[in-house]
Amino acid sequence: MAALAACTPESTVPSPVAANAASGEASASTAPPTAVATDLAPAGGGEQETPSASAAPPSTAPSSSAPSSAVVPQHSLTDPTSPWVIVNKHRPLSPQDFVPADLVQPNIRLAVSGEAALVISTTAAAAEKLFSAAATEGVIMTLASGYRSYSTQVATYGGYVASTGQAAADRASARPGHSEHQTGWSFDIADGGGACSFQPCFAEQPAAVWAKANAHKFGFVVRYPWMFHDTTGYFYESWHLRYIGVEAATDMASRGIATLEEYFGLEAAPDYL
Template sequence: MCHSHNSGPSRRSFTALLAAGVGTTALAACTPGSQVASPAAAPSPSGSQAATPTPAVATTTAVPAPAASEAPSSGAPPSKAPPSGALSQKYSLSDPASQWVIVNKHRPLTPLQFVPPDLVQPHVQLAVSGEAALLNSTTAAAAEKLFAGAASAGVTMTLASGYRSFRTQTATYNGYVDSRGQASADTASARPGFSEHQTGWAFDIGDGGGACSFQPCFAEQPAAVWAKANAFKYGFVVRYPWMLHEITGYYYEPWHLRFVGVEAATDMANRGIGTLEEYFGLEAAPSYL
């Protein structure tokens, strides 16, 4: 995610646009990211913590539409039920070391100051350094395949923000509280212990050309377009899809990818399920409890 960068319209302005009934085309140009980096060049607010400005983007769904052969024959909407059988029992939704851990405004990390034991720097093009260039080993390996897949399609992708420690998120969040007050800060940055970036399972991507990083227009950049259509093949989902902020708690972030494994990511894509909350049958988390 990117809940901690600044470079696009504020969430307040985004909310105002929604209230005014502005069309999606206009919103696509001013949808703030769920994560905003601190006033300077901080990480993203929500779970996705980026190390640069943050805003959200606008387009359509976050997961590719199911292939015609996979669409429900009845014409009914896609099933939004948790995975069944062995897949549903495969990984924990609470253990931060699990690739299915769900972190949102209702589900903090346990322990709150969790640190992945296997942080490594993936062999991909980096736009950051230090801890932000790290991922857990499983995500790093999958990211290398993802970036290679993009490259083979002529798309240059960069790692714009990876791991973010509890300490870094604390500094970022407190900076927002000091400058805006807590209510506003909660719309721009994830509270410490509530960010996916701290798990090592998520990261933000940038486009090779460097355009529109953490800004609404990023949705139209080659890296975002390619990732939206192909990330599931490598086990990733766009964690904060367009117009599903009432479920995820964050506005559209086409740059924030989350590893859940090829099976789950493909299942979600084929069934047209956009959020992990819906996929695993969890309650929506639009705000902190």
């Protein structure tokens, strides 16, 4: 499949290299943006573009009602312990081998073990509420991939390079130090029945549909939304949720803002610099 993917699971890596999972950590409450941050990048944003048919399921492009001015953040956009840290193809983690200090295993249904079953404590607490709320409405989710260490990403990305070359690898796997999974603020979900995991058709599964409509109530956004790969660098990943806090996530949803890059007035990052 020719889609860009930030969260390719180890079972799809076209090499013998195993992509083990890891864990992450976080804290700090998230409030609406009000205070000036000194590390805000120049305002930018990305154009909407329809990816190839194989990259995502048929859908209607979202209409953005976001204001043109950049949102002024209250938390750091560069500190990996910040709930608003932005990690993309232009903004690697610093340090690139960052390891969260508070990795825990959330009390939710797991489809993985080891480091992949971990996230940081703040993310874990929010995930437990999200999974519980979904279950009360008859939607069963599982944690399909959580923390991913720098060394794991080295192995995963290296496997792609060895098998397909660097250009193709950059379309399928994040370079080491550029994966949001390494922060512990994000994780991938799967449907309780296991259907369409890490595939475009997952967008039509109950877990993805429910998360898209409700994740903001628990502080999460779908980090790589449909038709915004020219901004985020990745095609639609309906399974990849990112914690930014309830108030910020709800603010994005109510204002129709699809990406963190747009929300914080950052430049688009479709390719590595």
